Structure formats: C-alpha cells, structure tokens
Amino acid sequence: xxxxxxxxxxxxxxxxxxxxxxxxxxxxxxxxxxxxxxxxxxxxxxxxxxxxxxxxxxxxxxxxxxxxxxxxxxxxxxxxxxxxxxxxxxxxxxxxxxxxxxxxxxxxxxxxxxxxxxxxxxxxxxxxxxxxxxxxxxxxxxxxx
Numbered sequence: 001x002x003x004x005x006x007x008x009x010x011x012x013x014x015x016x017x018x019x020x021x022x023x024x025x026x027x028x029x030x031x032x033x034x035x036x037x038x039x040x041x042x043x044x045x046x047x048x049x050x051x052x053x054x055x056x057x058x059x060x061x062x063x064x065x066x067x068x069x070x071x072x073x074x075x076x077x078x079x080x081x082x083x084x085x086x087x088x089x090x091x092x093x094x095x096x097x098x099x100x101x102x103x104x105x106x107x108x109x110x111x112x113x114x115x116x117x118x119x120x121x122x123x124x125x126x127x128x129x130x131x132x133x134x135x136x137x138x139x140x141x142x143x144x145x
Contacts, residue, residue: 004032004077007042008066011049024056029067032077034144040120041144047113048079048140055083055138074143082137086130094130117142 008028016022034041049064056062065080086094095118117140121128125145132138 001033001035002038002041004034004041004045005030005066007038007045008032008049008079011042011046012053012064014046015050015053019053022053022057022062024053024062024064027063027065027067029065032066032068032075034075034077036124036144040123044117044120044142045079047117048142051113051140052079052081052083052138055085056081057083059083071143076141076143078139078141080137080139085132085134085136085138087134088132091130091132095128 005028012026012028016024045066049066052064056064059082061082063082066078067080068075068077070076095114118128121142121144126143128140128142130138130140
C-alpha cells in the first residue's frame with residue numbers, strides 16, 4: 001500500500017524547492033491510498049504534478065490539486081490545474097511518446113512524461129485520461145487495478 005497523498009506532497013515539495021519564487025496554491029486530499037509499486041506510482045505523481053506545475057507557470061493565482069473521487073467501487077485519482085490547458089481535439093496525442101501539444105519555446109519538456117504515466121498505470125491494471133479547455137487548465141484522471 002502506498003499513501004499517494006504523501007507522495008504528492010513530496011513531489012510538490014521538490015517542485016517548490018526548484019522554483020522557490022513561484023506562488024502556487026496546492027491542495028492535496030488526505031488519505032488517498034492505493035496498492036501498487038510505490039516507486040512507479042511516485043513516478044506517475046511526479047510526472048502529473050510536474051506537468052501541472054509547468055503549465056501553470058504563466059498563470060497568476062496558480063492552483064494545483066490532487067485528490068480522488070469514487071466511481072462505483074473504484075477510486076479515480078486526479079491531478080487538476082488551472083493552467084494553459086489544451087484542445088481536446090488533440091487528446092489522442094497526449095499519451096504518445098514524444099508527442100507535444102505546446103511548442104518547446106512555450107513550455108519545455110521531452111514529450112515522454114505522459115507516455116510513462118500511461119505505461120505505469122496500465123501496468124497496474126488501470127487507465128488514464130484527461131479533460132481540458134484551452135486557457136482553463138487540465139485534469140488528468142487515473143485508476144489502478
């Protein structure tokens with residue numbers, strides 16, 4: 001069992017350490033727990049929260065949330081931000097290796113983070129998906145088997 005809430009707090013603490021000048025309102029729901037490989041699930045959270053951090057960089061009043069909702073008998077975890085967002089018409093490209101929806105000069109990155117997230121989540125018997133609006137932020141959801 002891994003405490004995803006604690007892993008999210010640790011990931012955000014590292015992001016704050018790397019950019020101490022940033023003011024980001026971060027909300028982490030307590031007691032979000034799951035079973036799985038702790039190291040790999042930390043990679044999922046590090047990537048999702050890192051993206052939220054990156055895509056809120058130009059947003060005054062940046063906000064990032066980690067939490068869960070219950071869908072039937074399954075926990076659905078999410079990372080939500082109020083950053084740049086993306087056009088849902090291109091959502092099929094999100095989880096592809098080296099696929100980018102923003103220009104490199106606008107937001108740096110390698111294009112492998114979300115592909116990694118998908119591989120880890122699927123390895124745990126889950127699925128990952130996103131909802132977004134341009135300029136309104138994005139929410140990435142994932143389940144674990």
